[in-house]
Each structure stands twice: as structure tokens, then as C-alpha cells.
Amino acid sequence: MSATAPTSTLYLSAPAMAGLIGRKGVGHCIAGIAACIREDFLRWPQFEKSARVASHSPDGVIELMPIADAATYTFKYVNGHPRNTQRGLPTVMAFGVLADVATGVPLLLSELTYTTALRTAAMSAVAASALARPDSRVMALIGNGAQSEFQALAFQRLVGITTLRLFDTDPAATAKLVANLDGTGLQLTVCASVAEAVRGADIVTTLTADKTRATILAPAMVESGMHLNAVGGDCPGKTELHADLLRQASVFVEYAPQTRLEGDIQQLPADFAVTELWQVLAGHEPGRTHAAQVTVFDSVGFALEDFSALRYMRDAAVELDMGEHMALIPALPDPKNLFGALRQSAASASQGAAAPGLKGAPG
Amino acid sequence: MSATAPTSTLYLSAPAMAGLIGRKGVGHCIAGIAACIREDFLRWPQFEKSARVASHSPDGVIELMPIADAATYTFKYVNGHPRNTQRGLPTVMAFGVLADVATGVPLLLSELTYTTALRTAAMSAVAASALARPDSRVMALIGNGAQSEFQALAFQRLVGITTLRLFDTDPAATAKLVANLDGTGLQLTVCASVAEAVRGADIVTTLTADKTRATILAPAMVESGMHLNAVGGDCPGKTELHADLLRQASVFVEYAPQTRLEGDIQQLPADFAVTELWQVLAGHEPGRTHAAQVTVFDSVGFALEDFSALRYMRDAAVELDMGEHMALIPALPDPKNLFGALRQSAASASQGAAAPGLKGAPG
Structure with a gap:
């Protein structure tokens, strides 16, 4: 890619990303x-x-999630519109950018609708590896929508789950999940209620999408030693767990200032004790301390996970020589002469000499 | 565009935008x-x-600027890296998105490097039309870099400026500006100092780029009745005007909470009196009240201006049938079945049946 302009941006469209994931494999x-x-x-x-910076409307939310280290800046654009499926649109759509901190050049523009599903499942599995009982084999999946297959595959591969107990208020969602998991080797049990699905599970993953204060899990359903992976409660006014359940458990979060606004702990006072997961991974704080403990990962999705996903996808695209190059930023012969470049580029375009389209990645 | 997927995004690259601006004309x-x-x-x-949400680093800043009304959401990504020109890169690069609030679909992805130059000049001219003396004909341009031609053309077309007095610490920048304005009908005088350029001007526009607390304009240079269009001081630690000059003038801003952080008024207490420009345009507050008054537009650039520019460019692209369609968001046969769509799209890609590239706009 050395021959491309220093302002050129690598572009991974949704179809290109599907191709990339297909070549690598979802589990990989x-x-x-x-x-x-x-x-x-x-x-x-x-x-x-x-x-993150959220813009709420009656139908949903649009968010920007920026983060940076000394070398790399990323942000994600993501929406959440629970009624979108009625219009034939995904509930969650996303894209993101990875940029160079030293110059501000956007190096990568990528679809993140597929990728957010992968990274959310990956994050849940990283947390469960640190918090669930090591002998966990059975997981309940409450909510069998767009994220559910990815959670199933992540927990099979990274946590050792062999058996799933499934429930959704919409039987068609569960049927879709069962069909999609065919051939994975996971044992599947379709359940008639949340309580039935949860009974006897080692891990309970909640993935419901309604933008309401719901009580998917109540204290009476939860057994000692369970790990609760609470993914669906992720914005103000949208919760899944009963507050008493949180009070009786050990609660772990990604980034406390954001989770207190958006997670299930929004139901609790601002001084409710939580542990940031990075402290557990780094060995600064204990995770699970005994087999009877109930642990909760109150997941909302944090910008750092998208940073990680974007750098993984950039490296994969470079390795597989996938993606295209886009001229989102003008290449200026003299960077102090924007006006001159504009006039010259406009003149080229009018003579049919410009190539406003994307150039394929060099072979 | 009715045949495209409901998740399709219109894409205006930098070369496409140059072509669009060339067809419309910069002034238009x-x-x-x-x-x-x-x-x-x-x-x-x-x-x-x-x-806006700013990420500062030793070399510059990367910002996200979101805004929304009930129907439309926009954001801009923009950097500011004063030393970029030493690497052959623009100081300021930008792109942005216009999205549908009801669904979250990103409807337009557009370059905004060229467009930011246009909208900054348009904003300055809108402010000056309300604040400068109506008989203003002479403008000093302090800082003759990438933004200067656009300011010159905006003030000629929208404010009635006929004569420019030019100064830059780099004579090559001024020479470039003079060459680019050849044939516009503007009378140009190259000056040897800021003081010489400012003397006798009706309007003074400052466009310097250093990320430092500078004093480009001191009180002694300013004459009664002048309008100061202060564009360059636009982030924490980056100012152009002497604090006493602000204290002695009537100061107008875009959005006070942002300008108090980023504008020249960052040098003054949080209760320093300013007027938001929209109040003047709407007739709620007076602008200039007498011919001897010194007015200052402490411009930093606000997200609403990009909202305006993005909707202008979208309408222009539709009118001229320009731009391409990009698959930034996957088109899902069943929006509840993301996994199935991923597997199907990946299979198509491996059979060479997918078209991951951009499709040209239908003719």
C-alpha cells in the first residue's frame, strides 16, 4: 500500500467484511x-x-464512541432502534474509523455491524473466563435475536460451554438460532420460560432488546455459583436484572462512569460497589473468590472493545489483502494550497480525468 | 435511488466533491x-x-462534532495538526455523516475537508452580515493559509468586500493567495506587518493556525467601528486576540458553552458577557448598535454549521446525480438473522459472486 496517497483510507464494506470473516472463520x-x-x-x-456521546430520540439512540492511546484513535458510530426490524432494518447498525493520532489521517473506515456482534461476544467470553466457575458447561441464552449465535460460539470456543438452554418470547427467534447452530456440536434445549431456561445453568446470558425497564431475571431464579452475563441492558431506561439481584451479587463492569449511566446498575445509587474488569484481568482485584458466589458482568459495550476489534480487522485485511482504498481525504500537491487543489481537481473532473471511485487494493 | 437497499449510503469522495463544487462554483x-x-x-x-468531543495529543487534536434535530443527525470528524504541512498533509482534514434519526441509517458519508473550508467562510460571512458596518468594503486577512481564499470569496459575494489587505509571516502563503485570487476582481494589497494590514480596514479576519496563545491583534491596532472575524483561535490553548481587546468590544459567539472552552474568550472569566449569534439573527438581541462599536465574532466552528453544509451537499449531489452508493451497512434479508446473513454473504464472497465495491449512482 506504499504507492497510495498518504491520505488514502482503507475501506472494509459490509460485504467485504463478510468475506473476510468467512475466510478467517467466525470462531477464529x-x-x-x-x-x-x-x-x-x-x-x-x-x-x-x-x-460515549448519545443522541436519544423516541425511536432509538445514535451514539459515538471515541477512544485513543498515544498512537491510535478510533471511534464507532452505532444506533439502537428496537422497532427497526418492523421496517426490515437491523436493530443495531455500526461503522467505525481507526486514525493516526500523530497526523489525524483516517487510516481505516470499516463496517462494524457484523464486527460489533463479534466483539460483544468476545468481550462477554473474556469476562466469563475470569468470572464464571471454571467447570461451567451449561449456558442459558435469554433472548435469541441477532447477537445470540455469536454469544453461543464465543462461549463454546473460549469458555468451554457444551450445552445451551434457549428462551425467547418469539419462538421464531429461537427456531432461527437452533437452525443457525446446526452442526456446531452444541447441545440445544428449547425452554418454555425464562425460569426453565435458567434452572441448572452455570452461566445465564441475557440479550433482550426492548428499550424499557424490564425484569428478565428475578432473584428467585438465580442459583448459587451462577455467572450472569447481562448484555441487553445497555442504555438509560433499558435494564434486564432486578435490583435486588444486583445487590446480592458481585458486579463487574467495563468502564464504571459509563455503566452507571447505561447498565443495569443505573437502578442503584452512584456509590454502589462495582469492580472494573480490567482490574481483575490485571490481577489488581479478585474476580470470583468461591464457587457459590454469584457474579454479574453488567455489560454495556465500551469504546475500547471497538478499538480492539478495529485493529484486529485492519491487521486481518492487510494480511489477506482485502478491502479497497478510498479518497475520503483529498491528496493535495501542496497542503497549504487547498483552494488550488480544489480548482485543479474540479477541472480534472469536468474533463472526465478524475477517478472519484474507489481503487481496489493493489494485488 | 429507490432501487438501492434501505441501508445503502450515498458516498461523496474528495474528488467527487471537488467535481460537485466545480460544477456549482465555489461562490455559489x-x-x-x-x-x-x-x-x-x-x-x-x-x-x-x-x-464537541476533543482528543488532544502533543501534535494536534481529533474531534467529533455531533448534532441532531427531530429528523436528521449529523456528525463531523475533524483534526487539527499544525505541523502536518511539514509531512505533506493538510493541517485540517474532515469527513462527516448525515443519518436518519428515525432508524439510525447513515444516509450520506461525505468528505468535509473542502466542505469545512466552504462552511467556515459561509459562517463568517453570515456573522459579518449581521455585525459589520453595512458600508464595509476593506478587509484585512491575517494568515493567508488554506482557509484564506474561501474567506475572501465569501466576503466578496455576501458582504460586499472589494479590497483585501494581506499579511502572513510566510510570504509564500501570501503569494499563493494572490495568485489564487487572480481574476476575481478583488483589489489586493500585500502588507509588511499585521498593523499595516489592519490600518484602515473595516473588517479584520484572523486565520492563524499555531496551537499557541498568540496575540495577533492588540488593542492599539483596532479602530472604532471595526468588525473582527476571529477564526483561528479555536481550541484550548490557541488564541489570537489580546484579552483587553475582547473586554473593550461586543463579543458574539456560535454556542457559548463550546466557545468558552475553545474561543478567544477562554482567556476571560466564565461570566464574561457574550451574545449567541442566533439570537441576533432571530431579532432577539441587538447586533451592532452604532457605527463606532467594535464587534468580534469569536468563531470556533460549531456542529450546526456542518449539519447545514451536509444537507446542502446531499441536496446538491441528488440534484446533479453525483456520488456513489456504498454498502457500509449490510442489507439483511431477515434483519433478525444477522448470523445467517453473514454466513450467506461470506459464502457469496468466496464464490466470487459478491460485489464488495461501490456501485455507481444510477444514471
Whole structure:
């Protein structure tokens, strides 16, 4: 890529990303992103962190999630519109950028709809590896929507889960999940209620999407020693766990200032004790201390996970020589002469000499 | 564009934008964006506003600038790296997105490096039209870098400026500006100092780029009745005007919470009196009240101006049938089945059946 302009941006479209994930394998990508997340969480203090910037509307939310270390800046654009599926659109759509801190050049523009599903599952598995009982084999999956297959594969590969107990208020969602997991070797049990699915599970993963204060899990359902992977409660007004359940458990979070606004702990006072997961991974704080303890990962999705995913995908694209180059930023013959470059580029375009399209990656 | 997927994003690359601006004309685009800015500032209370999110590093800054009304969300990514020109890169590079609030779909991804230059000049001209003396004909341009031609053309077209007095510490920058303005009909005088350039001017525009607390303009240089268009002081630690000069003038800003952090008024206490420009445009507050008054537009660049520019460019692209369609978001046959779509798209890609590239706009 050395022959391209220094302002050229590598572009990974959604179809290109599907091709990349297909060549690598979904499980391989989740494992690779999980390794990057672990590396990046271990150098947590090196990142400039902030809670994401959310724009709420009656139908949903649009968020920007920036983060940077000394060398690399990333941000993700992501929406959450629970009623989108009624319009034939995904509930969650995302894209992101990886840029050079030293110059500000956007080096990579990537789809992140597929990638967010991978990284959310990878993050859940990293947390469960540190917090669930090591002998965990059975997981309940409450909510069998777009994220559920990725969670199933991540926990099979990285946590050792062999059996899934499935529940969704929409039987069609569960049927889709069962069909998609065919051939994976996972044992599947379709359950008639949340309580039935949760009974006897080692890990309970909640993936519900309604933008409401729901109580998917109540204290009576939870057994000693369980790990709860609470993924669906991730914005103000959107929760899944009963507050008493949180009070009786050990709660772990990604980035406390953001989770207090968006996670299930938004139901609790601002001084409710939580542990940031990076402290556990780094050995500064204990994770699970005994087999009967109930642990909760109150996951909301933090910008650092997208940083990890974007750098994994950039490296994979370079390795596989995938993606295209886009001229999102003008290449200026004299960077102090923007006006001259504009006039020259406009003249070329009018003569049909410009190539405003994307150039394929050099072979 | 009705045949494209509902998740399809219109893409305006930097060369495509140069072509679009070339077809419309720079002056025409500036006037069109100025009209959009005026419209949008007049409905100021309808916007969800916030100060931009800045990530500072030793070499520069990377910022995200989101804003939304009930129907449309936009954000801009923009950097500021004063030493970039030594590496052959622009000091300021930008791109942005316009999205649908109801669904979160990104409808437009556009270059904004050229466009930011146009909208900054349009904003300055909108402010000067409300604040400068109506008989203003002579403008001093202090700093003759990448933004200077656009300011010159905006003030000629929208404010009635006929004569420019030019100064830059780098004579090559001034020579470039003089060459680029050849044939515009503007009368140009190259000056040997800031003081010489400012003397007798009706409007003084400062466009310096150093990320330092500078004093480009001191009180002794300023004459009664002048309008100061202070564009260069636009982030913490980067100022152009002497604090006493601000104290003796009437100061107007875009969005006070952001300008108090980033503008020249960062040198003054948080309760220093300023007027938001939209109040003047809407007739709620007076602008200039007498011919001897010194007015200052302490411009930093606000997200609403990019909102205005993005909607102008989207409409222009649709009108001229320019731009391409990009698959930044996957088109899912069943939006609840992300995993199935990923597997299917990956299989298509491996069979060479996918078209991961951009599709040209339908003719």
C-alpha cells in the first residue's frame, strides 16, 4: 500500500467484511478479537477514555464512541432502534474509523455491524473466563435475536460451554438460532420460560432488546455459583436484572462512569460497589473468590472493545489483502494550497480525468 | 435511488466533491451553505446541541462534532495538526455523516475537508452580515493559509468586500493567495506587518493556525467601528486576540458553552458577557448598535454549521446525480438473522459472486 496517497483510507464494506470473516472463520475472529481485548484491557491506563456521546430520540439512540492511546484513535458510530426490524432494518447498525493520532489521517473506515456482534461476544467470553466457575458447561441464552449465535460460539470456543438452554418470547427467534447452530456440536434445549431456561445453568446470558425497564431475571431464579452475563441492558431506561439481584451479587463492569449511566446498575445509587474488569484481568482485584458466589458482568459495550476489534480487522485485511482504498481525504500537491487543489481537481473532473471511485487494493 | 437497499449510503469522495463544487462554483456553494446556516440558526432551539468531543495529543487534536434535530443527525470528524504541512498533509482534514434519526441509517458519508473550508467562510460571512458596518468594503486577512481564499470569496459575494489587505509571516502563503485570487476582481494589497494590514480596514479576519496563545491583534491596532472575524483561535490553548481587546468590544459567539472552552474568550472569566449569534439573527438581541462599536465574532466552528453544509451537499449531489452508493451497512434479508446473513454473504464472497465495491449512482 506504499504507492497510495498518504491520505488514502482503507475501506472494509459490509460485504467485504463478510468475506473476510468467512475466510478467517467466525470462531477464529471472535478468538482473535478476544485476544486483542485482553491485551488492550491490560494496558487500560494508557487510554484516554470517556463515556460515549448519545443522541436519544423516541425511536432509538445514535451514539459515538471515541477512544485513543498515544498512537491510535478510533471511534464507532452505532444506533439502537428496537422497532427497526418492523421496517426490515437491523436493530443495531455500526461503522467505525481507526486514525493516526500523530497526523489525524483516517487510516481505516470499516463496517462494524457484523464486527460489533463479534466483539460483544468476545468481550462477554473474556469476562466469563475470569468470572464464571471454571467447570461451567451449561449456558442459558435469554433472548435469541441477532447477537445470540455469536454469544453461543464465543462461549463454546473460549469458555468451554457444551450445552445451551434457549428462551425467547418469539419462538421464531429461537427456531432461527437452533437452525443457525446446526452442526456446531452444541447441545440445544428449547425452554418454555425464562425460569426453565435458567434452572441448572452455570452461566445465564441475557440479550433482550426492548428499550424499557424490564425484569428478565428475578432473584428467585438465580442459583448459587451462577455467572450472569447481562448484555441487553445497555442504555438509560433499558435494564434486564432486578435490583435486588444486583445487590446480592458481585458486579463487574467495563468502564464504571459509563455503566452507571447505561447498565443495569443505573437502578442503584452512584456509590454502589462495582469492580472494573480490567482490574481483575490485571490481577489488581479478585474476580470470583468461591464457587457459590454469584457474579454479574453488567455489560454495556465500551469504546475500547471497538478499538480492539478495529485493529484486529485492519491487521486481518492487510494480511489477506482485502478491502479497497478510498479518497475520503483529498491528496493535495501542496497542503497549504487547498483552494488550488480544489480548482485543479474540479477541472480534472469536468474533463472526465478524475477517478472519484474507489481503487481496489493493489494485488 | 429507490432501487438501492434501505441501508445503502450515498458516498461523496474528495474528488467527487471537488467535481460537485466545480460544477456549482465555489461562490455559489458558499452562498448556498450560508443560506442553509441562516435557516438552521433561526430554528436553533430545535437542535440537540453539545460541545464537541476533543482528543488532544502533543501534535494536534481529533474531534467529533455531533448534532441532531427531530429528523436528521449529523456528525463531523475533524483534526487539527499544525505541523502536518511539514509531512505533506493538510493541517485540517474532515469527513462527516448525515443519518436518519428515525432508524439510525447513515444516509450520506461525505468528505468535509473542502466542505469545512466552504462552511467556515459561509459562517463568517453570515456573522459579518449581521455585525459589520453595512458600508464595509476593506478587509484585512491575517494568515493567508488554506482557509484564506474561501474567506475572501465569501466576503466578496455576501458582504460586499472589494479590497483585501494581506499579511502572513510566510510570504509564500501570501503569494499563493494572490495568485489564487487572480481574476476575481478583488483589489489586493500585500502588507509588511499585521498593523499595516489592519490600518484602515473595516473588517479584520484572523486565520492563524499555531496551537499557541498568540496575540495577533492588540488593542492599539483596532479602530472604532471595526468588525473582527476571529477564526483561528479555536481550541484550548490557541488564541489570537489580546484579552483587553475582547473586554473593550461586543463579543458574539456560535454556542457559548463550546466557545468558552475553545474561543478567544477562554482567556476571560466564565461570566464574561457574550451574545449567541442566533439570537441576533432571530431579532432577539441587538447586533451592532452604532457605527463606532467594535464587534468580534469569536468563531470556533460549531456542529450546526456542518449539519447545514451536509444537507446542502446531499441536496446538491441528488440534484446533479453525483456520488456513489456504498454498502457500509449490510442489507439483511431477515434483519433478525444477522448470523445467517453473514454466513450467506461470506459464502457469496468466496464464490466470487459478491460485489464488495461501490456501485455507481444510477444514471
